[in-house]
Amino acid sequence: MNIFIRLLLFIIALHTFPVFGQQVWVINIKGGIGPAVSDYVTREITEAQKNNAAMIILEMDTPGGLDTSMRQIIQAITVSTVPVATWVGPSGARAASAGTYILFASHIAAMAPGTNLGAATPVSLGGGKPKSNPFSSEKEDKPQPSSESPPSPKDKAPSDIAEEAVPASNKTSMEKKVINDAAAYIQSLAKLHGRNAQWAEKAVRQAASLDAEQALKQNVIDFIANDINQVVKQSNNTMVKLNGVETPVELNNVTYVEREQDWRFKLLSVLTNPNVAYILMLLGMYGLLLEFYSPGVGLAGVLGGICLVLAMYSLQMLPISYAGLALLVLGIMLMVAEAFSPSFGVLGLGGIVAFVVGSIMLMDTDLPGYQIAAPLIAGFTIVSVVFFFVIVTLLLKSRRRPVTTGVQILIGTQAEVVDCSKADGQYRVLVNGEVWQAKGPQSLKQGDKVTVTNVQGLWLEIEV
Numbered sequence: 001m002n003i004f005i006r007l008l009l010f011i012i013a014l015h016t017f018p019v020f021g022q023q024v025w026v027i028n029i030k031g032g033i034g035p036a037v038s039d040y041v042t043r044e045i046t047e048a049q050k051n052n053a054a055m056i057i058l059e060m061d062t063p064g065g066l067d068t069s070m071r072q073i074i075q076a077i078t079v080s081t082v083p084v085a086t087w088v089g090p091s092g093a094r095a096a097s098a099g100t101y102i103l104f105a106s107h108i109a110a111m112a113p114g115t116n117l118g119a120a121t122p123v124s125l126g127g128g129k130p131k132s133n134p135f136s137s138e139k140e141d142k143p144q145p146s147s148e149s150p151p152s153p154k155d156k157a158p159s160d161i162a163e164e165a166v167p168a169s170n171k172t173s174m175e176k177k178v179i180n181d182a183a184a185y186i187q188s189l190a191k192l193h194g195r196n197a198q199w200a201e202k203a204v205r206q207a208a209s210l211d212a213e214q215a216l217k218q219n220v221i222d223f224i225a226n227d228i229n230q231v232v233k234q235s236n237n238t239m240v241k242l243n244g245v246e247t248p249v250e251l252n253n254v255t256y257v258e259r260e261q262d263w264r265f266k267l268l269s270v271l272t273n274p275n276v277a278y279i280l281m282l283l284g285m286y287g288l289l290l291e292f293y294s295p296g297v298g299l300a301g302v303l304g305g306i307c308l309v310l311a312m313y314s315l316q317m318l319p320i321s322y323a324g325l326a327l328l329v330l331g332i333m334l335m336v337a338e339a340f341s342p343s344f345g346v347l348g349l350g351g352i353v354a355f356v357v358g359s360i361m362l363m364d365t366d367l368p369g370y371q372i373a374a375p376l377i378a379g380f381t382i383v384s385v386v387f388f389f390v391i392v393t394l395l396l397k398s399r400r401r402p403v404t405t406g407v408q409i410l411i412g413t414q415a416e417v418v419d420c421s422k423a424d425g426q427y428r429v430l431v432n433g434e435v436w437q438a439k440g441p442q443s444l445k446q447g448d449k450v451t452v453t454n455v456q457g458l459w460l461e462i463e464v
Contacts, residue, residue: 022054022250024232025257029058033065033073033098034370035317036268042076044259049082054251057231058086058106064097066319066370067122074105074189083107083240083249087231088115088212096120100203104189107240108249109221110231111212117220118209120186120200122178179205193241196220228256268317274363277314278372282380284308285332319364327358335384348389356381410436410452415462417448429462438462 025048027041041058048056077084086103088095089112095103100120103109111117183204190197196219202208215221222238225231236251270276287304315325334351359377363370410431418435419428429438431452440450440462454461 022252022254023051023257024228024251024254025053025056025259026228027056027058027259028261029060029062029099031062032370033062033069033102034269035066035069035272036265037065038069038072039268040261040265041073045076045080045082045084049080053082053257054254055232055235055249056080056082056084057228058084058102059228060086060088060095060099060102061093062095062097062099064099064119066365067098068319070098070101073102077102077105077107078192079243081242083235083242083247085110085231085235087225087228088112088117089225089227091115096209100200101186101189103221104186104195104200105192107193107242108231108235108238109193109195110223110225110234111215111221112226113212113224116209116211117215118203119207120182120203121205121207122182194219271310271314272317273314274318274370274372275376277311277318278359278362278376278380280307280314281311281328282332284311285329289332289336318370321361321364324358324361324364327354328362329358331355331358332384335387352381352385355384408455410455410460413452415450415452415460417444417446417450420444420446427462429460431460436460440464 025044027044029037029041031037045056084106085108086095086106087110088099088103089110091112091114093112093115095111095115095117096119098120100117103117183201186200186204187197190200199208199210199218199220210218210220212221212224216224223234225234232251232254235249238249239246240249241247284304284307287300287307289304291298291301291304331351331354334347334354337347337351356377359372359380363372365371413431415429415431415436415438417427417438418430422428424442425439427438427440427444429436429450437458438450438452438460441464444450444464448464450462450464452460453463
């Protein structure tokens with residue numbers, strides 16, 4: 001009996017042993033790196049440390065993202081007590097712009113075949129040559145063909161190569177500051193784990209890119225892996241630097257924990273979409289204005305307030321231009337002022353211009369994923385313009401209509417004399433079922449038909 005119990009316990013332990021294996025957390029980063037992604041990744045890294053995970057793998061495919069969001073993720077990686085491996089995969093994925101910085105910051109950097117990284121120049125500064133003045137009558141001097149062959153890369157100094165992408169003469173002081181800051185930052189990340197700092201600088205200054213094979217040859221990544229299993233296998237028994245201390249990575253009897261994006265990530269992804277934030281802000285403003293000008297049950301005010309608060313929450317996480325926001329609010333106020341105090345279109349046209357310019361300037365970044373869609377701006381502009389012209393048209397029509405209320409409607413109305421007993425020229429007349437005191441010619445008799453010509457206080461002036 002004892003032998004049977006021992007055998008049973010041994011079989012149970014044998015089958016349950018893998019459950020107690022080392023956990024490797026897999027976090028997926030796909031798409032632009034924004035506030036939602038940074039919040040999700042930093043929370044997951046913190047949770048992995050609390051759960052004593054053996055390693056964290058960031059499976060990345062990104063075109064780049066916002067600088068502030070990228071730096072939050074990098075700070076979470078650099079202070080992590082759990083090794084973080086970033087794998088650019090599967091094949092066809094990329095780690096462009098902000099993704100390159102995250103790859104350099106990771107304790108282990110890996111790529112799948114058919115992937116690439118680089119192009120880490122700040123997007124707002126990577127636009128190349130400035131545009132010529134459209135109001136200038138002078139034509140730009142076109143470069144003349146030269147008989148001399150261009151110097152080969154071997155003949156160029158490293159500093160010349162680094163500055164080749166954006167000529168120094170075309171850069172402002174602010175552009176130089178931002179590029180130098182980005183170059184220094186990515187170099188410091190590369191030196192943390194002994195990677196190619198010279199190429200890292202080139203990725204910023206020249207927007208250089210590499211495929212996986214070239215990245216491995218130039219010591220930009222640690223190895224090439226086809227999948228997550230190979231990442232774990234090649235990471236096992238390696239040494240990484242955790243908070244400045246050389247630490248071995250031991251991955252035996254690994255169990256994978258696929259981390260799924262929670263409701264908070266999905267909600268933030270929607271709210272931090274610039275188009276959604278823009279719509280919420282406008283709905284909030286119009287809702288509150290409607291409530292102020294037409295007080296009622298408060299539905300418009302309640303919904304407008306909720307939309308405006310959500311829009312403010314979204315905008316505080318996005319890189320917005322406060323000048324653009326001010327122009328947007330000013331435009332709406334001017335159009336509303338024109339609707340309620342017509343000024344022959346001056347306020348309305350000014351409001352439309354301010355509204356459009358403010359909408360275009362609202363997002364203070366050149367990243368494609370963080371721009372307000374032009375059709376959305378056009379749609380709201382058309383709606384606002386139509387609303388403005390409809391209100392003005394109705395107001396002008398109402399001015400041309402005859403008066404339909406008040407004592408002024410009595411002028412021109414037919415009346416009947418009902419009392420002639422008062423002093424000469426003073427009568428009592430019946431108008432629209434009402435008896436009024438009236439002044440008129442002295443020859444009038446009871447029953448005569450007269451016309452009201454004027455109203456002075458409580459007296460009517462009449463004539464035959």
